[in-house]
Amino acid sequence: MNALFQQVYDFVEERIGLKTLEAKLMKEPIKGGSRWAYVFGSVLLFIFIMQAITGMLLMFYYIPSADHAYASTQFIIHEVDYGWYILSYHFWGSSAMVVMVFAHMSQVFLWGAYKKPREMVWLVGLALFGLVMAFGFTGYLLPWDQRAYWATTVGVEIMDKTPVIGDFLARFLKGGPTPGQMTLSRFFVIHVMILPGALMGLAGLHLFLFRSAGPAGPFRGTPDELKAKTDFFFPRQVWKDIMAMGVVFLIISTLALIEPVQLLEQATPDPGDYHPEPEWYFLFLFQLLRWKVFSGEFGQFLGAIAIPGLFMLLLVALPFIDRNPERNIFKRPIALLCWAVVMIGIAVLTVSAILNREFLD
Amino acid sequence: MMEHMGLQPKIKSTVRCLDGPIGEVSHVIADPLTLEVSHIVVKSNGTERQVPVETIRSADENTVELSCKSAQVPEFPAFVRADFLSSKEVEIPHLEDRIHAEPGEIFVPFPELERSCARRTFFTGFTTLMGVLIGFPFVWPVLQYVMKPMYAPFDNRWWKIGNTSKIKQEDIGVQFTFKKSFRDSVLQREEDKNNWVVKASPATLKQIYQHGDITFTDNVGNVVWVNRATVPYVAYSGKCPHLGCGYKWRSHKTRGQVFLCPCHLSIYDVAGTVLDGPAPRPLDVLPIKISPAGEIEVIDIEFKAGKREQVRIA
Numbered sequence: 001m002n003a004l005f006q007q008v009y010d011f012v013e014e015r016i017g018l019k020t021l022e023a024k025l026m027k028e029p030i031k032g033g034s035r036w037a038y039v040f041g042s043v044l045l046f047i048f049i050m051q052a053i054t055g056m057l058l059m060f061y062y063i064p065s066a067d068h069a070y071a072s073t074q075f076i077i078h079e080v081d082y083g084w085y086i087l088s089y090h091f092w093g094s095s096a097m098v099v100m101v102f103a104h105m106s107q108v109f110l111w112g113a114y115k116k117p118r119e120m121v122w123l124v125g126l127a128l129f130g131l132v133m134a135f136g137f138t139g140y141l142l143p144w145d146q147r148a149y150w151a152t153t154v155g156v157e158i159m160d161k162t163p164v165i166g167d168f169l170a171r172f173l174k175g176g177p178t179p180g181q182m183t184l185s186r187f188f189v190i191h192v193m194i195l196p197g198a199l200m201g202l203a204g205l206h207l208f209l210f211r212s213a214g215p216a217g218p219f220r221g222t223p224d225e226l227k228a229k230t231d232f233f234f235p236r237q238v239w240k241d242i243m244a245m246g247v248v249f250l251i252i253s254t255l256a257l258i259e260p261v262q263l264l265e266q267a268t269p270d271p272g273d274y275h276p277e278p279e280w281y282f283l284f285l286f287q288l289l290r291w292k293v294f295s296g297e298f299g300q301f302l303g304a305i306a307i308p309g310l311f312m313l314l315l316v317a318l319p320f321i322d323r324n325p326e327r328n329i330f331k332r333p334i335a336l337l338c339w340a341v342v343m344i345g346i347a348v349l350t351v352s353a354i355l356n357r358e359f360l361d
Numbered sequence: 362m363m364e365h366m367g368l369q370p371k372i373k374s375t376v377r378c379l380d381g382p383i384g385e386v387s388h389v390i391a392d393p394l395t396l397e398v399s400h401i402v403v404k405s406n407g408t409e410r411q412v413p414v415e416t417i418r419s420a421d422e423n424t425v426e427l428s429c430k431s432a433q434v435p436e437f438p439a440f441v442r443a444d445f446l447s448s449k450e451v452e453i454p455h456l457e458d459r460i461h462a463e464p465g466e467i468f469v470p471f472p473e474l475e476r477s478c479a480r481r482t483f484f485t486g487f488t489t490l491m492g493v494l495i496g497f498p499f500v501w502p503v504l505q506y507v508m509k510p511m512y513a514p515f516d517n518r519w520w521k522i523g524n525t526s527k528i529k530q531e532d533i534g535v536q537f538t539f540k541k542s543f544r545d546s547v548l549q550r551e552e553d554k555n556n557w558v559v560k561a562s563p564a565t566l567k568q569i570y571q572h573g574d575i576t577f578t579d580n581v582g583n584v585v586w587v588n589r590a591t592v593p594y595v596a597y598s599g600k601c602p603h604l605g606c607g608y609k610w611r612s613h614k615t616r617g618q619v620f621l622c623p624c625h626l627s628i629y630d631v632a633g634t635v636l637d638g639p640a641p642r643p644l645d646v647l648p649i650k651i652s653p654a655g656e657i658e659v660i661d662i663e664f665k666a667g668k669r670e671q672v673r674i675a
Contacts, residue, residue, distance in 0.1 A: 017458065065548065066545060066548060066550055067548055067550065150606060150607075150624075153604075153605045153606070154604045154605055154606060154624060157604045157605045157665075157666045157667055158604060158667075160665065160666075160667065161667055167665075168511075171511040171512065172507065172508075172511060174511075175510050175511065176510040176511060176513055177511075177512075177513060177663065177674040177675040178663055178674070178675050180545045180546075180550070181545040181546050181548055181550070182510045182545070182546060185546075268552055268553040269552055269553065269554050269555060269599065269600075269607070270538050270553040270554060270555035270599065270607060271555070271606065271607030275623035275624075276606045276607070276623065276624050277624075286624075286625075289604070289625050289639060290625045290626050290638070290639065291639070292638075292639070294639055295638065295639035295640070295641070296639070296641045296669070297641045297667065297668055297669045299639065300603075300604075300639060300641065300667050356626075360623045
C-alpha cells in the first residue's frame with residue numbers, strides 16, 4: 001500500500017511539483033510564532049466549508065417554491081433522519097460566521113494588520129464581510145415562515161431607500177412589486193449559486209493576497225525576538241487552527257442540539273400575533289431605525305443607508321487614512337477608542353432591541 | 362566535443378580558451394522546447410557574447426574550457442538583452458526545475474513572431490472588441506429576462522373582505538383578513554391578506570378627508586375609484602407606511618387605543634395620523650365599497666413604504 005501511495009505521489013510530483021506546492025502551503029514562516037489570535041481566518045474558512053456541505057445536504061429535500069418551501073423545510077426538520085441537525089447546524093453556523101467575521105476583523109484592526117502592505121487584503125476582506133451579511137439576509141427567507149417573510153419585506157424596503165438605484169434594486173430582488181414566488185426564486189439562486197461563487201473567488205483572492213503580503217506578526221518585539229520565536233504555519237499554527245475548529249464545531253453542534261430550528265407559521269402578509277424581528281445580528285440596525293432621529297423619509301435614509309454606507313466607506317478608506325506605521329494598539333488610542341465605541345454601540349443597540357420585546361407584549 | 366546533455370554551467374565560472382582565460386559566464390540561454398542549455402553568455406572585456414554549448418570542451422566547478430582560441434571569441438554573436446526573455450518574464454513549465462542559474466538568469470530567445478509591436482496592439486484591441494461584440498448583444502436580453510416580473514401592472518380587482526356587522530363601535534380599529542388567491546408566475550396561490558377597517562366618527566372622518574375626496578389611479582393615471590367622506594367606513598392597508606411591517610390595534614399607556622407597529626414602534630391614531638415613531642406618512646387609505654347589506658369590498662392597493670408621498674406599486 002505504501003509503495004502504491006509512493007508511486008502515485010511520485011507520478012503527481014513529477015507533473016506538478018507537489019513538494020513545492022506543499023512547501024508553499026505549509027512552510028510559511030510566521031513572524032513571532034503561531035498564536036491563538038490568528039485562528040479566526042482559518043475558522044471562518046472552516047465554517048464556510050461546513051455551511052457549503054450542510055447547505056448542499058439541505059437542497060436534497062428543500063423545494064424553493066412558495067407552495068412547498070415551508071412544508072419541505074418542516075419535512076427536513078420532522079421527518080428526515082437528522083434533518084433537524086443538518087438544518088440547525090446550518091442555522092447556527094450562519095450566526096457563528098457573523099460572530100467570527102467580527103472577531104477576525106477586530107483582530108486585524110487591533111493588530112494594525114490592515115496597514116501597508118496589506119491594504120488589498122483588508123479591502124477584499126471587507127467585500128467578504130458584505131458577502132457574509134448577504135448570505136445571512138438571503139438565507140433566512142428560504143424556510144418561508146413568518147420570520148423569513150417579514151425580515152425580507154423590511155430588508156428590501158430598506159434597500160429601496162438607496163438613492164437612484166433603490167427602486168430598481170428592490171424590484172429586482174423581489175422579482176416584482178411585492179414579495180412572492182419570484183422573491184423566493186431570486187433569493188434562492190443568490191444564496192446557493194451567486195454568493196457561494198463570489199465568496200469562493202474572493203476568499204481565494206484574499207488568501208492569495210495575504211500570502212503575497214505575508215502575515216503581519218505581533219505588534220511589539222524587536223526583530224531578534226520575532227526571529228527567535230518564528231515558526232512555520234505547519235505544524236504549530238495548523239494545530240491551533242484545528243483545535244479552534246473543533247471547539248467551534250462543538251459549540252455549533254451543541255446549539256443545534258439544545259436549540260434546534262423551529263419554524264414559525266407559514267409566511268403570509270398577515271403577521272397575526274407575530275412581532276417581526278430580524279436575525280439577532282441585524283438587531284442593532286433594526287433598533288437604530290426605531291430612533292426618533294431616524295424618522296421620516298430623510299431620517300430613514302440617514303439611519304438605513306447613509307450611516308451604514310458611510311461606516312463601510314470609512315472602513316474602505318481606513319488603510320489610506322491611517323498611514324501611521326505604528327501597529328501597537330496601545331499606542332493607537334483613537335483606533336482603540338473607535339473600536340470600543342462601535343462594539344459597545346452594537347452591543348447596547350442589540351440588548352435594547354431585546355429588552356423592547358417585553359414592552360411589545 | 363563533450364557530452365552536453367543536462368549541462369549545468371556555473372555562473373561566474375572562469376571561461377578559458379585553448380590559449381588562456383578570456384572572461385566569465387554571466388548567464389545561460391536555454392532552448393524553450395528541449396529545456397536544455399543551448400548557449401552560455403560569456404562576458405569578456407565588458408561585452409557579452411553567446412557561445413554555443415557545442416564549443417564547450419569541458420566544465421567543472423569553477424572553470425569552463427572552450428575548444429576555440431581567444432581570437433575567435435569576438436566572432437560569436439553579441440548577447441542583446443532585448444532579443445531574449447528571462448525565465449521570470451515568460452511561462453515555461455519546469456524550465457527552472459531543469460536548469461539552475463543563480464545568481465544569474467536563464468534566458469530564452471524572444472520568439473520571432475512576438476517582436477512586432479503593431480501586431481500586439483492590434484491583437485489587444487481585437488480581443489477587447491470581440492469581447493464587447495460577444496457581451497453587448499447579451500446585455501439587453503438578460504436585462505429583459507430578469508426584469509420581466511419587476512414592473513407588473515397594478516391589480517385593480519375588488520376583494521370582499523367581510524361585513525360591517527363585525528364593527529361594533531366607532532373609532533376602533535378592526536382587523537379584516539381575507540384570502541387573496543392570485544397567480545404567482547406559474548403557481549396559483551392563496552395568501553392571507555390583512556386590512557384594518559374603522560367606522561369613523563364625524564370628527565375622525567373630517568380628519569381623514571381634510572384634503573377632500575381621496576382619488577385612486579392606475580398605472581397611466583386614470584381614476585380607478587374615489588373615496589368620499591359620505592361613507593363612514595375607512596379601510597387602511599395592513600402594511601405599515603414606515604417599512605412595510607404589519608401593525609396592530611393596541612392600547613398604549615398614555616395615548617389610549619392606537620395603531621402600533623411592533624417593528625419600529627410607529628404609532629398612529631384612528632385617523633391614521635402619525636403620533637409617534639419613525640413613520641414618514643399616515644396610514645394608507647384603500648378604495649372601499651359598502652354594499653347595502655354591509656359587505657365591505659376593497660382594492661388591495663400597495664404603496665411603497667418609507668416615502669413621504671404615496672407611491673403606488675401594486
